[in-house]
Amino acid sequence: MSHQRYPSMDPVKEPHSVSLKVLRLSRPSLVAQHTLAAPSELQPTTGAAPDDLVPASLAYRSTAGTNPDPFLLTPILNLPPSFGSAYVGETFSCTLCANQDIPPEPPATAQTPAKVQPQKKSIRDVKIEAEMKTPGSASAQKLLLGPHGDDGTPAATAEATGAAADAAGAGGVDLEPGQTLQKIVNFDLKEEGNHVLAVTVSYYEATETSGRTRTFRKLYQFVCKGSLIVRTKVGPLPYNTATTRKVPKPAEDDENKQLRQKRRWIMEAQLENCSEDAMQLERVVLNLETGLRYRDANWIVSESPRPVLHPGEVEQVCFVVEEDGKGSAVVEDSDGRVVFGVLGIGWRTEMGNRGFLSTGKLGARNTR
Amino acid sequence: MVHIADIFGWLAARPRSATKGPLDADEASTPSGIVPVTERDFSHLLRPEIFHQLSPLSIPPPFRNTTKQPTPETPIAELLAHGQFRAAAIASVQALTSSPVSATIAAAHPPVDPSDYARVFSLFYIRLACLCLIDSMPLAAQEAKALEDLNQAYYLDPITGAHLMPWELRLLAIRLQTIGFGDPRRAIMSYYDMAREAHLQIGKAAKAHENTDLELWKRRLVELGIKVGGALIEMEDLAGAAAHMATLRDTAQDGKLATAKALLWLHLGDVDAASRCVRDGKGGPVCEKVVLALVDMANGHFEDGLKKWTELKAELEENGIQDEMVGANLAVCLLYLGRMQEGRQILESLVDEGQSSRTLLFNLSTMYELCTDRAKALKARLADRVSNLEPTSHGWEKTNADFKL
Numbered sequence: 001m002s003h004q005r006y007p008s009m010d011p012v013k014e015p016h017s018v019s020l021k022v023l024r025l026s027r028p029s030l031v032a033q034h035t036l037a038a039p040s041e042l043q044p045t046t047g048a049a050p051d052d053l054v055p056a057s058l059a060y061r062s063t064a065g066t067n068p069d070p071f072l073l074t075p076i077l078n079l080p081p082s083f084g085s086a087y088v089g090e091t092f093s094c095t096l097c098a099n100q101d102i103p104p105e106p107p108a109t110a111q112t113p114a115k116v117q118p119q120k121k122s123i124r125d126v127k128i129e130a131e132m133k134t135p136g137s138a139s140a141q142k143l144l145l146g147p148h149g150d151d152g153t154p155a156a157t158a159e160a161t162g163a164a165a166d167a168a169g170a171g172g173v174d175l176e177p178g179q180t181l182q183k184i185v186n187f188d189l190k191e192e193g194n195h196v197l198a199v200t201v202s203y204y205e206a207t208e209t210s211g212r213t214r215t216f217r218k219l220y221q222f223v224c225k226g227s228l229i230v231r232t233k234v235g236p237l238p239y240n241t242a243t244t245r246k247v248p249k250p251a252e253d254d255e256n257k258q259l260r261q262k263r264r265w266i267m268e269a270q271l272e273n274c275s276e277d278a279m280q281l282e283r284v285v286l287n288l289e290t291g292l293r294y295r296d297a298n299w300i301v302s303e304s305p306r307p308v309l310h311p312g313e314v315e316q317v318c319f320v321v322e323e324d325g326k327g328s329a330v331v332e333d334s335d336g337r338v339v340f341g342v343l344g345i346g347w348r349t350e351m352g353n354r355g356f357l358s359t360g361k362l363g364a365r366n367t368r
Numbered sequence: 369m370v371h372i373a374d375i376f377g378w379l380a381a382r383p384r385s386a387t388k389g390p391l392d393a394d395e396a397s398t399p400s401g402i403v404p405v406t407e408r409d410f411s412h413l414l415r416p417e418i419f420h421q422l423s424p425l426s427i428p429p430p431f432r433n434t435t436k437q438p439t440p441e442t443p444i445a446e447l448l449a450h451g452q453f454r455a456a457a458i459a460s461v462q463a464l465t466s467s468p469v470s471a472t473i474a475a476a477h478p479p480v481d482p483s484d485y486a487r488v489f490s491l492f493y494i495r496l497a498c499l500c501l502i503d504s505m506p507l508a509a510q511e512a513k514a515l516e517d518l519n520q521a522y523y524l525d526p527i528t529g530a531h532l533m534p535w536e537l538r539l540l541a542i543r544l545q546t547i548g549f550g551d552p553r554r555a556i557m558s559y560y561d562m563a564r565e566a567h568l569q570i571g572k573a574a575k576a577h578e579n580t581d582l583e584l585w586k587r588r589l590v591e592l593g594i595k596v597g598g599a600l601i602e603m604e605d606l607a608g609a610a611a612h613m614a615t616l617r618d619t620a621q622d623g624k625l626a627t628a629k630a631l632l633w634l635h636l637g638d639v640d641a642a643s644r645c646v647r648d649g650k651g652g653p654v655c656e657k658v659v660l661a662l663v664d665m666a667n668g669h670f671e672d673g674l675k676k677w678t679e680l681k682a683e684l685e686e687n688g689i690q691d692e693m694v695g696a697n698l699a700v701c702l703l704y705l706g707r708m709q710e711g712r713q714i715l716e717s718l719v720d721e722g723q724s725s726r727t728l729l730f731n732l733s734t735m736y737e738l739c740t741d742r743a744k745a746l747k748a749r750l751a752d753r754v755s756n757l758e759p760t761s762h763g764w765e766k767t768n769a770d771f772k773l
Binding site: 019021022023025027028029030031032034036037038039040054055056057059060061062063064065066067068069070071072073074075076077078079081095097099101103146147178179180182183184278279280305306308310347348349350351352353354 | 448451453490493494497500501534535536539540543591594595597598601602604605606607610622623624625627628631632634635636637638639641652654655658659662663665666667668684689690691692693694696697700703704705706707708709723725726727728730731734735737738739740741742760761762763
């Protein structure tokens with residue numbers, strides 16, 4: 001994520017008393033360890049048993065036996081080391097930290113007499129605002145700032161501490177030296193291309209004799225990439241005569257032949273992982289229009305494990321779509337095309353990071 | 369080149385005689401038909417050009433300028449016991465290349481005899497292992513290339529067919545050569561070769577009622593199975609790793625394998641499968657809680673995760689059990705909830721307690737970066753604090769990268 005300081009709207013040429021720091025909060029990752037056996041020559045001297053491990057080769061210290069050594073992965077979590085890649089379908093999370101960051105006063109020397117020393121400043125009413133500019137929209141979208149409880153839902157109790165205590169509302173907070181106002185943004189990525197996160201920090205800088213409101217803005221730009229390519233194909237199936245026979249013959253039968261002979265289609269979709277990470281498909285579902293129902297013909301039916309797609313791999317899924325025969329007519333567009341609805345695909349990547357995509361309206365050509 | 373598996377295959381195919389006669393030895397030496405072990409010269413592993421210079425510039429100044437730095441005469445065993453791995457890496461090369469700078473150092477690290485293969489390999493292992501421990505794995509991967517084909521007949525005892533290298537060196541060299549030659553599949557093939565050897569040794573030990581040997585080789589076989597899983601993860605074949613891990617039998621029943629499987633599923637993103645692995649006490653009470661707290665975090669339920677970590681931390685402390693991971697993960701959870709200041713305090717208290725894992729320092733340094741524009745001063749102060757910790761076998765000296773400096 002590249003960032004730049006927006007040309008200052010602030011007429012004052014002094015350095016700001018508040019600094020802004022950001023970190024993208026992708027999921028934290030499990031730390032890998034490469035365990036090493038204690039050198040056998042030294043075992044008699046160190047009292048190590050054969051095949052004992054060098055303690056320093058373990059990812060962390062524990063007497064609780066939580067480390068599954070000599071396995072590669074360990075339960076200790078690393079914060080995201082870098083921005084990584086952003087993909088359509090994921091939720092972009094980012095923490096914004098506004099810090100009271102007045103530089104420590106330089107020691108008084110002959111060149112800087114005491115009268116030039118800056119006055120003691122206090123920082124009040126610090127506020128953070130954030131907007132996201134997406135490639136498809138003309139204007140930026142204002143973002144709701146957390147602390148959120150769980151994935152987007154606002155925290156039930158605002159039991160934040162210190163500086164962040166009353167930050168939940170729109171009002172700003174006062175920051176003592178070294179204190180931080182921390183906020184979290186969540187944004188669902190839906191478009192490929194350039195995104196710009198614009199963060200504005202405003203605060204009131206008060207000295208003993210005067211005060212002023214100051215503002216600065218920082219822009220963080222990143223590219224969102226496609227993660228999944230979906231190709232679909234719909235083909236007609238013969239009428240489902242087996243089930244129609246079971247249907248008792250009501251009076252309306254003669255009126256509506258279509259009901260008795262339910263139309264059926266097969267819908268296939270190829271899902272290609274075009275990201276750089278492995279993903280596990282969690283669910284693939286059809287959200288159908290009224291008058292239609294479907295049967296899943298994929299891993300749940302065959303009781304297979306959820307498919308894992310490594311980068312570049314393709315999973316083929318298949319559904320049988322049919323008229324539900326409950327009387328409500330299926331939706332057809334002006335060309336007589338039967339509109340099915342949308343295909344929704346949910347997946348998980350490393351450490352449970354979620355992704356979800358849904359296609360545009362899918363449908364079948366009229367086969368009557 | 370004689371493949372080790374071929375030799376074992378040949379030994380296995382041979383009808384077994386009840387007692388070893390003089391003919392047996394002759395017969396066994398025929399297939400390789402080369403120099404006896406005691407006369408073999410390993411000076412090609414002692415060439416100075418194999419080994420890299422280690423720059424002290426990657427070490428933060430507080431670690432360089434302290435009385436805790438060992439003297440050049442400190443014996444290697446003592447260096448290892450005090451976690452002085454950079455010094456041990458240097459000392460082992462002085463012994464290997466017969467290049468001590470002074471007579472006192474020569475006395476501390478006596479030059480190795482090129483035919484003393486046990487000492488050559490032991491020093492070589494210390495060198496490579498220490499490079500890995502000081503975060504210089506790329507150098508270790510280059511140096512491990514000098515061992516060349518690990519299965520060549522020159523490394524085998526012509527009579528017993530036993531490998532002359534210590535087991536741990538072979539395991540390490542396989543991984544390093546995999547990195548050095550950029551061929552990840554190599555590790556998996558080699559681990560399978562070693563597993564075949566372990567199977568044969570288990571059979572032999574069982575027949576001879578050598579229980580110590582039997583246990584040793586069984587343990588090695590189990591470890592190899594787990595290493596294959598790790599190698600598949602490093603190849604990013606996560607589905608393959610999951611399939612492989614499912615085939616491993618949980619002989620120890622100590623919850624480690626269950627936890628390992630759960631972590632792999634979490635890494636892959638399948639939280640349901642991860643929970644299933646530790647359910648019904650399969651992972652032991654503590655590991656089950658650990659995995660379930662990680663599952664909460666993977667689901668984005670950080671409040672629930674925080675509750676679990678907090679409870680677990682209190683529970684362990686009550687019983688006098690230390691676990692750096694629980695505190696460190698609690699702090700990560702706090703950051704994701706917008707409570708970084710509390711997280712930072714927890715990490716700092718862990719450092720005060722004497723913990724200094726790479727992850728702990730990395731996460732704390734990351735929080736410092738978020739706290740101020742002048743994180744460098746905070747990181748330098750952290751480096752100073754860590755340098756004042758007592759050197760133990762858990763490692764002492766850190767690199768600039770550990771503090772994101």
